[in-house]
Structure formats: C-alpha cells, structure tokens
Amino acid sequence: MNVLITGGMGVNGAVLARLLVSKGLRPVLLDNRMDLSLIADIKNDVNLVEGDVLDPHGLEMVVADYKISHIAHLAALMPGPAESDPRLAMKIGVGGTVNILEVARARNIQRVVFTSSKAVYGEITGEQTHPDYVPVFEFQPQRPVDLYGVIKVCCESMGNYYRERYRVEFVSLRFSSIYGPGKQARHGVLSLYGQLIEDVMSGKEVVIPCGGDQLNDALYVGDVARAIFLALKAESPRQWTFNIGTGKGVTLRDFAQVLGNIYPSARIEIGPGLDFRKGEKQSYCIFNISKAREQLGYSPDYDLERGIKEYIETIRRLRSKALSLRHYHRRP
Numbered sequence: 001m002n003v004l005i006t007g008g009m010g011v012n013g014a015v016l017a018r019l020l021v022s023k024g025l026r027p028v029l030l031d032n033r034m035d036l037s038l039i040a041d042i043k044n045d046v047n048l049v050e051g052d053v054l055d056p057h058g059l060e061m062v063v064a065d066y067k068i069s070h071i072a073h074l075a076a077l078m079p080g081p082a083e084s085d086p087r088l089a090m091k092i093g094v095g096g097t098v099n100i101l102e103v104a105r106a107r108n109i110q111r112v113v114f115t116s117s118k119a120v121y122g123e124i125t126g127e128q129t130h131p132d133y134v135p136v137f138e139f140q141p142q143r144p145v146d147l148y149g150v151i152k153v154c155c156e157s158m159g160n161y162y163r164e165r166y167r168v169e170f171v172s173l174r175f176s177s178i179y180g181p182g183k184q185a186r187h188g189v190l191s192l193y194g195q196l197i198e199d200v201m202s203g204k205e206v207v208i209p210c211g212g213d214q215l216n217d218a219l220y221v222g223d224v225a226r227a228i229f230l231a232l233k234a235e236s237p238r239q240w241t242f243n244i245g246t247g248k249g250v251t252l253r254d255f256a257q258v259l260g261n262i263y264p265s266a267r268i269e270i271g272p273g274l275d276f277r278k279g280e281k282q283s284y285c286i287f288n289i290s291k292a293r294e295q296l297g298y299s300p301d302y303d304l305e306r307g308i309k310e311y312i313e314t315i316r317r318l319r320s321k322a323l324s325l326r327h328y329h330r331r332p
C-alpha cells in the first residue's frame, strides 16, 4: 500500500502518517505549507512533498513517481478561515477534491478516503442533544449551516458521483469533535479540549465560566488515524459514508477530572450548564458508530484517559524535537 496524504503536515495528517509508519509503510505527505512541527519525530520515515491540491499536473506526477495506490485526502481550510475567504475555501475544498478524484480515476487508485465532518448535519437540536442525546446516524438530513459544512456536503456528493459514474473507490468519514496535539496552535477557538490540556500542562489556571454539564462526542486524533487507515484498506464496504466518533458523551468536567489525576496541582474551574462554546452553532451530540464498527472494523481505542495521556506525551516529544523551517531541505 503506497499512501498519499494530502494535508499531511496538519493535525490529523501527522497522526495518520505516524500510524502508517508504525505499520511499516512510508507514506507521502503532500502539503502546501512546509511546517514540520507536528511530524518532527517521523520526518525521516516519510516522503515530504511541497505541493498543492490545486495543481492537477503536480498531483499526477506525485502519484506516478511514488506509485501511489491509496489516497487519504485531508487538505482543506478549517471553518474560520473558510468563512473569512469563501472563494479560497471553495477552491481548495471543491476544486482540490475534483483534482484528487480525477487523478484517482486516471491512475486507478484503489481507495480515496475523504475527511468529512459532523458539520454536514448542521445544527444538532431536539432529542439529539441535551438531555436525551439520541445518537446521530449517517442517513439523517444534511443541513449544513456554515460554509465549511456546505463544502463537505459538496465534496461528498462529488465523491459519490465519481464512485457511481467512474467506479472510483470513494469513502467519506464524518468525524465528531476531534482533539489532538497541534490543534490548539492551528485551530484556536475550535480546540477548547486541547486548550484545556495545554493550559494545565503549562501550569496556567483554567477558568471556563459555563458548560460543565454539556455532553459531546470527543474523539482523540489517534482514533481518527485508525479510522482512516481502516477505511483505506476495507474490502468492499457496503456504504460509502461513515460516522466516526466514540459513540459516547463526555463533559469538560470529565476532562478536568482526568487532568486532575495526572496533574494533582492543576487549577481548573468549570461552571455548570450547557454550551461551553457560548452561542456558536449548536453541534454537541453523540454519534452512532455502528456502521463503521460493522463495515470497517472500527472501534474507538482511546478512552479519555488514554487520549489525554497520549496528547501530553506527544506534545512533549514534539517539543523536544522541535524543528525550524530553516533546517528543512526539500526533496525533489
């Protein structure tokens, strides 16, 4: 299996790359931003390509040169940058995905895994949120309420079109709320879980005024990587889109409790109530992951304690191996 990871130097791409390396593979990481900070520990075990998903010719060359058989397509703009620059977000999201699907069609790629999001469902309300939390399943209506979600829906539809029309093996994974090393630095407001962990690590007092009772399906990035790996190699799954989460709800207080056990001197204060993001799009929910269990063999490996411990350990390891761009020499 020769895997191309687009957006390979991002939060999820780095963890997927690390998993593939641990399986004895040497993935190709294509990114338009040569920031090695999240892959400092595996930089010699992967192929690094500075490239852009908007460049079809470049993609063709990478796929041919590295004899790529599978593509994990992660490159995208996050919700904030997408809202600030809709043209660029559409270009990278939709245009970049067409380029990936076209190269997959032309080169008989065995599987394209696309990283989608719960943003396709839009606002989560009614019985699927507090206090019932009826699980969210794949076949409920898609009503995206932000540009990021609109782009994910569009890319999924295109992937399905290529699947049906050209037999491109396209699978889309819709992730719940992800936490993982690097997310705080890169995604700011979207990474409250990461902020909580990293503030405690650096000895800061943490005060979150409200939201301590809000349940949400918080997924450690290690399970994101495993799900992508399983989807890359799954033989003939019966459906092409899967919810990937933990299937359970946790609160910020649960996070605080685990952190308090690891750092007994941590100072964390979390107020009661719901909605810790304070009035933004309501998307707290718990995913039904039964289809991924049945068809991909996916089940979450990380409970909160294991996820938080691995988060802390990864941040420490990456800091100790911190690289600066100046030390990087691009391979042809």
Ligand SMILES: NC(=O)c1ccc[n+]([C@@H]2O[C@H](COP(=O)([O-])OP(=O)(O)OC[C@H]3O[C@@H](n4cnc5c(N)ncnc54)[C@H](O)[C@@H]3O)[C@@H](O)[C@H]2O)c1
Pocket (backbone or CB within 6 Å): 006, 007, 008, 009, 010, 011, 012, 013, 030, 031, 032, 033, 051, 052, 053, 054, 073, 074, 075, 076, 077, 078, 092, 096, 115, 116, 117, 118, 174, 175, 176, 177, 178, 179, 183, 186
């Ligand atoms: N982080 C989450 O909570 C979450 C949740 C659901 C889905 N996802 C999806 O997972 C994927 C990866 O997310 P992430 O958290 O790793 O984001 P990230 O921002 O850390 O990584 C994305 C990477 O894509 C690269 N990129 C952007 N435009 C590019 C282009 N034109 N060509 C090549 N590379 C380009 C960026 O430089 C970045 O390294 C995205 O598709 C995202 O929508 C993320």
